[in-house]
Amino acid sequence: MNKEKIIKKSETYSEIISEKKAYKSKYFSVYYKKTNENNKYGITVPKKVGKAHIRNKLKRQIKNIIITNEKDIQTGFNYVIIIKEASLELSYQELSYELLSLLKKVRN
Numbered sequence: 001m002n003k004e005k006i007i008k009k010s011e012t013y014s015e016i017i018s019e020k021k022a023y024k025s026k027y028f029s030v031y032y033k034k035t036n037e038n039n040k041y042g043i044t045v046p047k048k049v050g051k052a053h054i055r056n057k058l059k060r061q062i063k064n065i066i067i068t069n070e071k072d073i074q075t076g077f078n079y080v081i082i083i084k085e086a087s088l089e090l091s092y093q094e095l096s097y098e099l100l101s102l103l104k105k106v107r108n
Contacts, residue, residue, distance in 0.1 A: 005038070016033045019031070023105045028084060030081050040079070043083070046082070079103070
């Protein structure tokens with residue numbers, strides 16, 4: 001994923017989450033905020049999900065899902081994706097399906 005597409009500042013994360021526009025499932029919470037720019041993504045995995053190598057693997061998988069399916073995701077939004085502990089049970093295909101189903105709901 002390009003560096004321009006990553007949210008880096010914690011203030012930006014807080015701003016998006018404080019808007020309380022979100023779609024949630026058993027595996028993810030996707031917060032979003034409308035912008036007039038290209039999409040930006042912030043991916044968060046809490047420590048209770050697992051050790052660092054497991055959290056990093058999940059982040060890499062999510063980034064890959066976003067890159068490969070970017071044409072299906074609504075543009076003009078900033079997204080914060082919080083990965084929940086239950087997502088460890090899923091295969092890559094199931095992970096992809098669950099995340100994309102939440103991201104496709106943002107079509108406002």
